[in-house]
Amino acid sequence: MLTIxxxxxxxxxxxILKGLSLTVPAGEVHAIMGPNGSGKSTLSYVLAGKEGYVVxxxxxxxGDFDLLEMSVDERAQAGxxxxxxYPVEVPGVNNKVFLRHALNAKRKAAGQPELDAVSFIKxxxxxxxxxxxxxxxxxxxxxxxxxxxxxxKNEILQMAMxxxxxxxxxxxxxxxxxxxxxxxxAGVNALRSPQRSMLLITHYQRLLDAIAPDHVHVLLDxxxxxxxxxxxxxxxxxxxxxxxxxx
Amino acid sequence: xxxxxxxKDAPAFAKLAERARATIATHGWxxxxxxxxxxTSLRGVAELASDDAPPLDAYSVDGSSxxxxxxxxxxxxxxxxxxxxxxxxxxxxxxxxxxxxxxxDAVQGGLVIDVAAGADATLALSLxxxxxxxxxxxxxxxxxxxLRERWTDPATLTAPVTEIRLSDAAVCEHLVLQDAPTxxxxxxxxxxxxxxxxxxxxxxxxxxxxxxxIALPVALRGDGSHCSLSGLLAGAGTQHLDAHVVVDxxxxxxxxxxxxxxxxxxxxxxxFRGNVRIAREARFADAQQMNRNLLLSERARAHAKPQLxxxxxxxxxxxxxxxxxxxxxxxxxxxxxxxxxxxxxxLLVQAFxxxxxxxxxxxxxxETVRGVLRGRLAxxxxxxx
Ligand SMILES: Nc1ncnc2c1ncn2[C@@H]1O[C@H](COP(=O)(O)OP(=O)(O)OP(=O)(O)O)[C@@H](O)[C@H]1O
Ligand SMILES: [Mg+2]
Numbered sequence: 122m123l124t125i126x127x128x129x130x131x132x133x134x135x136x137i138l139k140g141l142s143l144t145v146p147a148g149e150v151h152a153i154m155g156p157n158g159s160g161k162s163t164l165s166y167v168l169a170g171k172e173g174y175v176v177x178x179x180x181x182x183x184g185d186f187d188l189l190e191m192s193v194d195e196r197a198q199a200g201x202x203x204x205x206x207y208p209v210e211v212p213g214v215n216n217k218v219f220l221r222h223a224l225n226a227k228r229k230a231a232g233q234p235e236l237d238a239v240s241f242i243k244x245x246x247x248x249x250x251x252x253x254x255x256x257x258x259x260x261x262x263x264x265x266x267x268x269x270x271x272x273x274k275n276e277i278l279q280m281a282m283x284x285x286x287x288x289x290x291x292x293x294x295x296x297x298x299x300x301x302x303x304x305x306x307a308g309v310n311a312l313r314s315p316q317r318s319m320l321l322i323t324h325y326q327r328l329l330d331a332i333a334p335d336h337v338h339v340l341l342d343x344x345x346x347x348x349x350x351x352x353x354x355x356x357x358x359x360x361x362x363x364x365x366x367x368x
Numbered sequence: 369x370x371x372x373x374x375x376k377d378a379p380a381f382a383k384l385a386e387r388a389r390a391t392i393a394t395h396g397w398x399x400x401x402x403x404x405x406x407x408t409s410l411r412g413v414a415e416l417a418s419d420d421a422p423p424l425d426a427y428s429v430d431g432s433s434x435x436x437x438x439x440x441x442x443x444x445x446x447x448x449x450x451x452x453x454x455x456x457x458x459x460x461x462x463x464x465x466x467x468x469x470x471x472x473d474a475v476q477g478g479l480v481i482d483v484a485a486g487a488d489a490t491l492a493l494s495l496x497x498x499x500x501x502x503x504x505x506x507x508x509x510x511x512x513x514x515l516r517e518r519w520t521d522p523a524t525l526t527a528p529v530t531e532i533r534l535s536d537a538a539v540c541e542h543l544v545l546q547d548a549p550t551x552x553x554x555x556x557x558x559x560x561x562x563x564x565x566x567x568x569x570x571x572x573x574x575x576x577x578x579x580x581x582i583a584l585p586v587a588l589r590g591d592g593s594h595c596s597l598s599g600l601l602a603g604a605g606t607q608h609l610d611a612h613v614v615v616d617x618x619x620x621x622x623x624x625x626x627x628x629x630x631x632x633x634x635x636x637x638x639x640f641r642g643n644v645r646i647a648r649e650a651r652f653a654d655a656q657q658m659n660r661n662l663l664l665s666e667r668a669r670a671h672a673k674p675q676l677x678x679x680x681x682x683x684x685x686x687x688x689x690x691x692x693x694x695x696x697x698x699x700x701x702x703x704x705x706x707x708x709x710x711x712x713x714x715l716l717v718q719a720f721x722x723x724x725x726x727x728x729x730x731x732x733x734x735e736t737v738r739g740v741l742r743g744r745l746a747x748x749x750x751x752x753x
Binding site: 172213 | 696697698700701702703704705706707708709711712715716718719720722723
């Protein structure tokens with residue numbers, strides 16, 4: 122379960138999040154919608170612990186952990202996963218080698234032994250099938266030269282491999298064609314679980330048609346200004362955000 | 369009789385030795401006033417050089433195959449054809465070439481290597497303990513030589529000079545791995561003359577030595593000649609590594625590619641200088657140059673000095689040079705998957721180096737290089753932990 126209370130965040134001295142509160146119980150999928158520049162990606166980066174995002178007030182807890190006390194890699198090891206709006210290309214680092222390092226770092230933190238090569242490949246093949254990604258792609262240099270859709274699929278593969286407690290998916294639908302959107306949504310749906318909270322950042326109803334959220338929140342000017350059930354997304358599609366600004 | 373005096377008895381050598389002495393008398397040791405030594409100080413080196421150099425082997429042959437003739441320099445120089453080629457590739461009369469002059473004046477020995485026309489040969493050499501070693505390599509028409517050099521245990525100061533002459537349509541694939549102990553100083557010159565439709569391919573990896581400098585002047589003399597030069601300078605501690613490349617496009621339709629990378633940690637420093645000169649008559653030349661440097665600490669330094677001098681308009685040329693740190697977004701991405709910072713850094717550093725290492729034409733040596741780099745990173749990680 123994710124609990125954010127009264128979160129204030131500055132970037133380069135500029136206030137971006139201004140008292141954001143949000144709770145996502147385990148097993149639920151919550152969508153966050155909001156106009157460009159309202160602070161959605163900022164929220165995702167703060168959760169992941171990116172440098173330069175200064176928390177001036179508030180708290181973030183996931184389960185028993187105080188996230189703000191933890192480094193980027195500790196958060197990930199504890200089960201935070203951010204699917205990037207713009208996944209980073211890392212030429213020269215093999216995708217599989219990367220995944221194995223990531224998985225073993227998590228196992229080590231949990232006091233588990235490293236996964237041997239055979240078990241790793243078995244797990245990888247299983248998850249590749251789950252997200253509908255080719256072995257060829259999984260063996261290439263990390264995100265390097267991947268198409269936009271391939272990058273997004275690779276984010277879902279990483280999520281499947283790392284089995285996080287909290288997954289934040291920042292515009293996982295952007296840049297995807299119709300089939301890729303279906304495939305990615307199927308991957309995400311397959312990863313819904315009673316142990317996992319998911320935060321789905323999106324601009325579009327069509328993603329929420331494919332991945333039905335339990336709740337929808339509207340983030341506007343650094344705050345959650347409105348919340349509702351799945352039907353709220355439809356209303357936003359029709360009315361835009363202005364009526365909420367006025368409120 | 370020492371090797372040195374044997375050499376000097378060769379009649380054709382006398383004239384060259386005279387030119388060498390004239391250069392030494394006029395210019396002496398290179399100073400930082402010279403462009404090529406601006407960032408590479410030879411302070412203290414002259415004193416080392418004046419110690420009597422022990423007459424050790426210049427090179428040992430670790431293995432060879434194919435039709436290749438290997439002769440000691442002293443005996444080969446008695447032949448007119450060798451005497452005519454010796455000293456004909458490397459510049460000797462300028463201030464920048466003073467190291468070649470010192471080597472020529474004091475040369476202690478070396479090898480003359482001939483690959484017969486049309487032959488396909490492989491040769492592996494180790495640099496010995498001589499201060500002034502010398503190689504003359506001649507690859508015959510249409511022949512191919514795969515040359516592997518290992519500079520692992522040279523003299524405290526060594527200034528080897530290698531001259532390579534490629535006949536028409538010859539190919540030389542030259543790999544140099546310098547992994548000397550960090551108390552050594554190496555000031556090498558590898559001068560190459562490339563004939564018509566011939567190709568010279570260099571892979572230079574410098575990992576060791578307190579001071580490691582390789583000057584690599586390549587003359588693309590024949591029409592259609594081509595050189596592809598790549599290298600990695602990886603320094604730690606207080607190492608200083610330098611790659612000084614000069615490519616002269618002389619023939620028409622000549623092509624050159626340079627791809628060098630520098631990786632410097634601690635208080636290490638490095639220099640990459642890549643001069644490309646395209647002569648007026650060198651029409652349709654194509655010159656590409658890329659130099660990237662990664663600094664792993666605040667104290668590390670890299671000087672990247674690409675330079676293009678173009679005297680005609682029918683050319684394609686591009687160059688780029690960067691000096692930077694590890695990419696913060698890449699680091700964040702790796703760490704956001706739970707990879708600890710030190711491991712993430714190592715992965716990125718290895719990725720940076722591997723662009724050069726993976727292209728080495730010798731898998732075993734590539735693995736050796738990876739091992740050295742891994743060892744260094746592990747040590748660095750321990751220190752930071
Ligand atoms: N380094 C920075 N310096 C100043 N302002 C910044 C910086 N980074 C982000 N911002 C600002 O913070 C605001 C929120 O940006 P953010 O990326 O979180 O928006 P978003 O809701 O994800 O938008 P989109 O829907 O376009 O992805 C924007 O106004 C942006 O310009
Ligand atoms: Mg965004």
